[in-house]
Amino acid sequence: MPPVAPQAKPDCPGFARPAALPPLKLDPRLISDPALGPVAAKLAAGQRLELADGLALMNSRDLLGLGSLAHAARLAKNGRRAFYVVNRHINYSNVCSNQCAFCAFWRQEGDAGAYLLSPAQAAELAAQEPGLPISELHIVGSCHPQVPLSYYLELLSALSQARPQAALKAFTPVEIDHLAHKSGLSPAQVLDLLQAAGLGAMPGGGAEVFSPRVRARLCPEKTSGSRWLAISGLAHARGIPTNATMLYGHIETPAERVEHLLALREQQDKSHGFSAFIPLAYHPHNTKLGGASHTSGLDDLRVIASARLLLDNFDHIKAYWVMLGPKLAQVALNFGADDLDGTIVEERITHEAGATTAKGLTEEALRSMISTAGFRPVRRDSFYNSLEQQ
Amino acid sequence: MTPPAPAPRDPLSEALAAAEEGQRLSPTQALALLGSAELLDLGRLAHGARLRHNPEPVVTYAVDRNINFTNVCTAGCRFCAFFRPPGHEEGYVLERAELARKIQETLDLGGTQILIQGGLHPEIGVEAICDTFRFIKENFPIHIHGLSPPEVVHMARLDGLSLAEALDRLMAAGLGSIPGGGAEILSERVRGLVAPGKCTADEWLQVMRLAHGKGLMTTATMMFGSVETPAERIEHLTRLRGLQDESLAKGRGRFTAFIPWSFQPDHTALAHTPPATAVDYLRMLAVSRLFLDNFAHLQASWVTQGAKIAQVALTFGADDLGSTMIEENVVAAAGVSFRLPREELVRLAEDMGFVAQQRDTFYRPVAGQA
Numbered sequence A: 001m002p003p004v005a006p007q008a009k010p011d012c013p014g015f016a017r018p019a020a021l022p023p024l025k026l027d028p029r030l031i032s033d034p035a036l037g038p039v040a041a042k043l044a045a046g047q048r049l050e051l052a053d054g055l056a057l058m059n060s061r062d063l064l065g066l067g068s069l070a071h072a073a074r075l076a077k078n079g080r081r082a083f084y085v086v087n088r089h090i091n092y093s094n095v096c097s098n099q100c101a102f103c104a105f106w107r108q109e110g111d112a113g114a115y116l117l118s119p120a121q122a123a124e125l126a127a128q129e130p131g132l133p134i135s136e137l138h139i140v141g142s143c144h145p146q147v148p149l150s151y152y153l154e155l156l157s158a159l160s161q162a163r164p165q166a167a168l169k170a171f172t173p174v175e176i177d178h179l180a181h182k183s184g185l186s187p188a189q190v191l192d193l194l195q196a197a198g199l200g201a202m203p204g205g206g207a208e209v210f211s212p213r214v215r216a217r218l219c220p221e222k223t224s225g226s227r228w229l230a231i232s233g234l235a236h237a238r239g240i241p242t243n244a245t246m247l248y249g250h251i252e253t254p255a256e257r258v259e260h261l262l263a264l265r266e267q268q269d270k271s272h273g274f275s276a277f278i279p280l281a282y283h284p285h286n287t288k289l290g291g292a293s294h295t296s297g298l299d300d301l302r303v304i305a306s307a308r309l310l311l312d313n314f315d316h317i318k319a320y321w322v323m324l325g326p327k328l329a330q331v332a333l334n335f336g337a338d339d340l341d342g343t344i345v346e347e348r349i350t351h352e353a354g355a356t357t358a359k360g361l362t363e364e365a366l367r368s369m370i371s372t373a374g375f376r377p378v379r380r381d382s383f384y385n386s387l388e389q390q
Numbered sequence B: 001m002t003p004p005a006p007a008p009r010d011p012l013s014e015a016l017a018a019a020e021e022g023q024r025l026s027p028t029q030a031l032a033l034l035g036s037a038e039l040l041d042l043g044r045l046a047h048g049a050r051l052r053h054n055p056e057p058v059v060t061y062a063v064d065r066n067i068n069f070t071n072v073c074t075a076g077c078r079f080c081a082f083f084r085p086p087g088h089e090e091g092y093v094l095e096r097a098e099l100a101r102k103i104q105e106t107l108d109l110g111g112t113q114i115l116i117q118g119g120l121h122p123e124i125g126v127e128a129i130c131d132t133f134r135f136i137k138e139n140f141p142i143h144i145h146g147l148s149p150p151e152v153v154h155m156a157r158l159d160g161l162s163l164a165e166a167l168d169r170l171m172a173a174g175l176g177s178i179p180g181g182g183a184e185i186l187s188e189r190v191r192g193l194v195a196p197g198k199c200t201a202d203e204w205l206q207v208m209r210l211a212h213g214k215g216l217m218t219t220a221t222m223m224f225g226s227v228e229t230p231a232e233r234i235e236h237l238t239r240l241r242g243l244q245d246e247s248l249a250k251g252r253g254r255f256t257a258f259i260p261w262s263f264q265p266d267h268t269a270l271a272h273t274p275p276a277t278a279v280d281y282l283r284m285l286a287v288s289r290l291f292l293d294n295f296a297h298l299q300a301s302w303v304t305q306g307a308k309i310a311q312v313a314l315t316f317g318a319d320d321l322g323s324t325m326i327e328e329n330v331v332a333a334a335g336v337s338f339r340l341p342r343e344e345l346v347r348l349a350e351d352m353g354f355v356a357q358q359r360d361t362f363y364r365p366v367a368g369q370a
Helices: A034-044 A051-058 A063-078 A119-127 A149-162 A173-183 A187-196 A212-218 A225-237 A254-271 A297-310 A326-332 A363-372 B011-020 B027-036 B039-053 B096-108 B126-139 B149-158 B163-173 B188-194 B201-213 B230-250 B278-291 B302-313 B342-351
Strands: A081-085 A087-090 A136-139 A167-170 A199-201 A242-248 A274-281 A339-342 A376-379 B058-062 B064-068 B113-117 B143-146 B175-178 B217-224 B255-262 B320-323 B355-358
Touching: A034 A051, A034 A063, A051 A254, A051 A297, A063 A081, A063 A297, A063 B039, A081 A363, A087 A119, A119 A149, A136 A149, A149 A167, A149 A173, A149 A187, A173 A187, A173 A225, A187 A199, A187 A225, A225 A242, A225 A254, A242 A254, A242 A297, A254 A274, A254 A297, A274 A297, A297 A326, A297 B302, A297 B342, A326 A363, A326 B278, A326 B302, A339 A363, A363 A376, B011 B027, B011 B039, B027 B230, B027 B278, B039 B278, B058 B342, B064 B096, B096 B113, B096 B126, B113 B126, B126 B143, B126 B149, B126 B163, B149 B163, B149 B201, B163 B175, B163 B201, B175 B201, B201 B217, B201 B230, B217 B230, B217 B278, B230 B255, B230 B278, B255 B278, B255 B302, B278 B302, B302 B320, B302 B342, B320 B342, B342 B355
Parallel strands: A081 A339, A081 A376, A087 A136, A136 A167, A167 A199, A242 A274, B058 B320, B058 B355, B064 B113, B113 B143, B143 B175, B175 B217, B217 B255
Antiparallel strands: none
């Protein structure tokens, strides 16, 4: 693979460095795991956490201790605000040459259920329910072996015509890399073309776990961790905010989780453009990797809390209700999360892997989840601007 | 000039201080905690109270089966999706052979008890159900955790018996303990709205009072999140705590456990009611643990909350995961279908660092089970 050339435009807007965590006010009575003591001391002194601290967090069973540390960090970053977005997911295709072992969504060309939406069909979906004040289209598909770059440009312009008020949050770094590979352009050139066609932000999928050991088992065909980070950096240099994710709960070790989070933190130190971190709980059904169990409530909350504390240069941690279930996502607002994602309308990828949650939630339901948990609901756009009536 | 009155301490700080010191909470203090304490503070205080009652890091569970001998019910509760009115084509009464098959399966799976309940069937009184109990006890070595106060009241009335006579006959026929169902919210206003056909709050408490006096163990439940106010939830807890004080003083039977769960609205006459959220559930559980200082055990309700929240509940006051419920019909009828086999219950307790221990109805360890 050619290296990802770091060619930021000289006149790009870039992003300001997000505020670091201030010294935290902690209640020592909430912490019962002695291993969390040194972590708490660092947080109280306003020091940055390191690998050993991350391991203490990621191995702890002290749910209330983890929660109390993360909640203090959350209050420092976001007060009692909890964000959501009125959005819609559009999965333009499931035909994928990567065929990752953890994924139940992909099909081969010609398989039953394989599909590719035309730009017009995607636009038709986006235009459904015109009364719904959708401010974001979340557009993720696959690494389709046949579709040319022109399709993606047409898709973006069709969607922006169908929903001119909605930001187009489209294509993970993995899809960008695939397009570059297919078209013979560099990832930077692909991003420039997509941005000109209306790309406003990027989702954070495809990060999985950066560890080469894990990727060799889970997704050997997929873009490497270092390329994923570099392409995110290229987007940031162009003023395109992106998200970051981690798929957890399969074969990864606690150390591999912490290393993943620290790699994200290092990239964010350089390029500042990650809006939110979104942990994704592995769903085993219908995948090649398989497995019997879903993640536990403790593990879900531990990952959220650890991420809030390690990612001191991320403004937002998202509790993605589709994967966690609305109940646990609501509880997660007290364990470091400040965002519930959104209405989604029609989730497909996790549901192929056995998610039993609804495929969408109403705005009313999201607001009620937030306020009954004791937080202030803030409807946001893709860039975390408040859309609340003042 | 009179000196200014001392500034009243705000109710939340006062309640937190009382809970911190392990004092008996007043209803006002419980209300303040329920309404305004931080979630994690409630967890810490409730887990502390749990450890005072049950110091060992053990989480218990029972292996049992819910058997609903009939779904025919005259109560017509608005929160219920399980019942069918008399004469309805989907009404059933379980055949003996079917009952026997279900019990044998339970024993085969290492079960120690059956939870046997039905509805307020217009033709099943004390004598009829005693026949069933005798049939069970004559054929199977299994504990009958059976009926509920509204059923006892209904069956006694049908056969023209006093509550005390009814309980004597049921016990003689093999009833071993009474589950605390049908309590809903022990407030006449709430019952008038959601369960007007069911026994009154006073009758519910009277059945339990008499049962405890006769040496029967029972549990107590609360179904919250329908039309009740926070004050009515605390009133419910206050009445349970008062009766438990009486029963402990008599030294015979008592409430072994308290089981709060949230109302599940689907397919019920209250389907428009938004369901109680997970945070509401954890708050209610924690406040119950703190207020019910004379209850040894609190069960997490995985049936209504799912495995993830049931696991989190183990640090919000719960020390027991209820039972494996090889069969559960009532909550499933209201659109909720969480299913947890025994391995899953054990896994979620152990994942939190607890030892999972199978127990019987009386919270005694079941031999041979780790």
